[in-house]
Amino acid sequence: MLDIADELHRWAEEGRDFAVATVVAVGGSAPRGPGAALAVDGGGKVIGSVSGGCVEAEVYELCRQALADGETVVQRFGYSDEDAFAAGLTCGGTLDIMVTPVAADAPWRSVFRAVLAGAAQGEPVAVARVVRGPAGLLGRALAVRPDGPHEGSIGGGAELDRTAAAEARAMLDAGRTGTVGLSEDGSHCPGGLTLLVEANVPPPRMIVFGAVDFAAALVRAGKFLGYHVTLCDARPVFATRDRFPEADDIVVDWPHRYLRRARTDGRTVLCVLTHDAKFDIPLLKEALRMPVAFVGAMGSRRTHLDRDRRLRDVGLTEGELARLRSPIGLDLGARTPEETALSIAAEIVAARRGGTGVPLTGSESPIHAEGGERGGVAAA
Incomplete structure (x- = not known):
């Protein structure tokens, strides 16, 4: 329900009656997880989604019925081989959906x-x-x-x-x-x-270090994924609003010094794009000892080997070094800044959701993991 909070809040403030259908449990491969919601107001307007289209029409009717009779119901939707055209999930999973009327007297x-x-x-x-x-x-x-x-x-x-x-x-x-x-x-x-x-x-934080040409594309990708994105660079001539109009924050400071005072948590993503040892080493020494979700650094394999040696020299342990994703990104054959940003974003999503990064074609693993999270990072 909270995924459509902005519009529902407006409806509530306007005094509208509405019904909310919320995914409360999933089984097998299902398109959306618990908390996904669809709402219908007294005039029939609909917002949100519970299944990406598979059962929306029937859920819409359940909402209309709940508004009429004031009853809360829980309905299970699944796939039936005997009746392939009935409302259900062709992906083979199940959804339990609760429909709750929210009238003035509820x-x-x-x-x-x-x-x-x-x-x-x-x-x-x-x-x-x-x-x-x-x-x-x-x-x-x-x-x-x-x-x-x-x-x-x-x-x-x-x-x-x-x-x-x-x-x-x-x-x-x-x-x-x-x-x-x-x-x-x-x-x-x-x-x-x-x-x-x-x-x-x-929203979780993404901090992009290095106002390089790839950073603007990564800032856009981070915003698309729902992160609060900060761009940090020690060079004021490069870290400007004109160059990074979509960043939530732009910080001009030495990266390691900013990271020490920045608000981070177990959902925070740190992307180091500077590939310059004078910035990278002090920054990564701090980053790899923090309880954040993801630490990645850009650079060639030669740069990575040199970076690894320097980090060992400043005292990082094997366990700390194992947290570093370098070179950052999945192997997509990326060349342009936009393609590179896509490869980095894909690795972040895979790390967050526990994905493998391999093509789904020919794979035997489930497309949608049970519970929506296969990794250790809390949902955003």
């Missing part, structure tokens, strides 16, 4: 408004909703922020609300969206309640 409307307002403003906020359990609790919701009390209730009493809020806050801290099982007394138990927790966190 008990969770105030929670939705609070969550949507926070997400639309880019604030860290999470919403936990009952997606499996007693019929009277289905769709009930509570919202949490990093600090302060929760808002709303999942309807099972104060102790269950406290447990649900703690689980939602933990997933918010990790920047994750997914399900968690609880029992009605507040302990974990698959036979009790299942909550879908959707977390909204600020």
